[in-house]
Amino acid sequence: MSETPISLPRLGDFAPDFEADSTHGRLSVRDFRGSWLVLFSHPADFTPVCTTEFVALAKAADRLAALNCQLLGLSIDSVYSHIAWLRTIEAQFGTAIPFPVLADHDRAVATRYGMLMPGESSTEASRCLFVIDPDGKVRAMIYYPMIVGRNIEEVVRLVTALTTTAAARAAAPADWQPGQALLEPAPRTLEGAAERGTGADWFLKQRP
Amino acid sequence: MARDLLTALEPAPVPAPVLASATGLPLWRVRASLRELAGQDLVAASGPLSPGDDAPHVLTETGRQVLDLSRALDGEE
Numbered sequence: 001m002s003e004t005p006i007s008l009p010r011l012g013d014f015a016p017d018f019e020a021d022s023t024h025g026r027l028s029v030r031d032f033r034g035s036w037l038v039l040f041s042h043p044a045d046f047t048p049v050c051t052t053e054f055v056a057l058a059k060a061a062d063r064l065a066a067l068n069c070q071l072l073g074l075s076i077d078s079v080y081s082h083i084a085w086l087r088t089i090e091a092q093f094g095t096a097i098p099f100p101v102l103a104d105h106d107r108a109v110a111t112r113y114g115m116l117m118p119g120e121s122s123t124e125a126s127r128c129l130f131v132i133d134p135d136g137k138v139r140a141m142i143y144y145p146m147i148v149g150r151n152i153e154e155v156v157r158l159v160t161a162l163t164t165t166a167a168a169r170a171a172a173p174a175d176w177q178p179g180q181a182l183l184e185p186a187p188r189t190l191e192g193a194a195e196r197g198t199g200a201d202w203f204l205k206q207r208p
Numbered sequence: 209m210a211r212d213l214l215t216a217l218e219p220a221p222v223p224a225p226v227l228a229s230a231t232g233l234p235l236w237r238v239r240a241s242l243r244e245l246a247g248q249d250l251v252a253a254s255g256p257l258s259p260g261d262d263a264p265h266v267l268t269e270t271g272r273q274v275l276d277l278s279r280a281l282d283g284e285e
Contacts, residue, residue, distance in 0.1 A: 024237060025244060031236040034225075070236060 008114035011139065015039070015132045016112040023082050024100035027072070029136065036069035036159060037132040040150075041115040041125035045077045045085035049149045053127075054086075055095045056152040068134070069159050071099035076110060076125055079103035120146055131159060133166070170207050181206040209233065213241055214250065214267060214275045221254040221264035250274055 009016060015037075019028045029037070040057075042050040054073070061071055075082075082101045090096045104110050104125070115125035127144035139162050144150050161172040170182035184205040187193040196202040209231075216222060216230050224242060228235040242265055245251040250271035253263040267275065 025240050027236070027240050028243070031239040031243075034235060070234065 007112070009112075009130065009138045009141070011141065013138055014136050015130065015138050016109075018109045018112060020102045020104060020109055021079050022072075022100040022102045023079060023086060027100060027102065029132070032070055032072070032132070033136055034134050036064075036067065036134060036163065037072060038064065038069060038129060038155060038159065039072045039074065039113070039132060040127070040129040041074045041110060041113070042127060043121065043124035043146045044075055045081045046088070049147070050075075051085075051089060051093075053149050053152070054089055054097055055093050056149075057099070057155075058095045058097050060152050060156050061098050063156055064159060067159055067163050069163075073099060073101040074104050074109055074115070074125065075101070076104050076107055076123065078105055129155065131162060133162070168207070181208050183207065209237075209241060210245060210250075211275065211278055213238065213245065214271055214278075217251060217265055217267050217271075218275065221266045223264045224262040227265075245271070 015029050017029055019026060021027075029039070042053060044050065057071055057073075064071060077085075082103055086097045086101070102109060107116065110116050110125045113128065113130065115128040116122060117126045120126055124146065126146055127148075127150055129142040129144075129150065130138055131140040133139045140158055142150065142155070142158075157177065160178050161176055164178070165172050165182065168182055170184060173181075173183050176182070184207050186203045187196055193202050196205060212231050212233075213227060216227050222230070224238045225235060227233075227242075228238045231238065233241075239262070242251060246253070246265070248270075249268055251265045252268050254266045255263065
């Protein structure tokens with residue numbers, strides 16, 4: 001068992017800074033300021049589950065871009081491996097990968113973002129995903145095991161919900177989908193509750 | 209891409225968001241490229257700004273020489 005303490009970013013904190021080589025040159029998390037960012041890790045290049053995720057993410061990239069959201073991948077591989085793998089995906093599956101992929105050979109970024117799960121692997125990052133807002137703050141995190149691919153539609157839904165609720169200053173209920181009603185924040189005072197009236201509406205009020 | 213950025217900076221200092229609009233490149237790519245070009249002393253930030261702002265950049269003398277050389281090599285003198 002590793003004695004190295006695992007450190008994870010926390011929701012609401014500024015995303016840990018980094019500068020690392022990528023398939024699009026050297027990148028910093030600061031470069032994405034002003035847009036939403038989905039930073040995600042995958043265990044390794046040329047692996048089956050990761051390949052399916054990359055194809056699905058590439059197909060979702062335009063929808064995320066319409067939400068002012070960029071994608072940024074990462075694995076503990078070299079940039080040369082990334083380039084070879086991305087070219088293979090395009091050649092074999094007909095899908096060009098439009099987003100950059102960080103080469104985290106020294107695990108510096110993976111360590112800062114808590115992407116390493118020594119119980120699963122100390123040499124490969126797990127499937128970690130961070131949604132970072134335009135100010136650089138972590139707004140959501142999803143951690144998946146290495147053997148199960150992520151639901152990319154859920155990633156799009158999550159980003160849509162985050163951008164929608166941020167703009168509307170409201171909350172999204174369970175299973176919320178774009179176009180559905182949001183929820184008013186619950187009243188914080190007795191007076192506010194009284195204004196809402198009685199019944200479930202006093203704390204569970206939908207906003208059309 | 210680097211030459212496009214150097215060209216866009218030629219007449220006057222330009223901040224990254226304006227460069228992104230002018231070149232059609234994503235803002236993150238422009239910022240990363242400016243940092244790289246600054247590391248090679250081809251561009252420099254023009255004047256101090258508060259943290260978080262995109263400082264306008266200008267061509268350095270080296271940057272101007274490289275741009276002129278690139279144009280000469282392409283027969284654009």
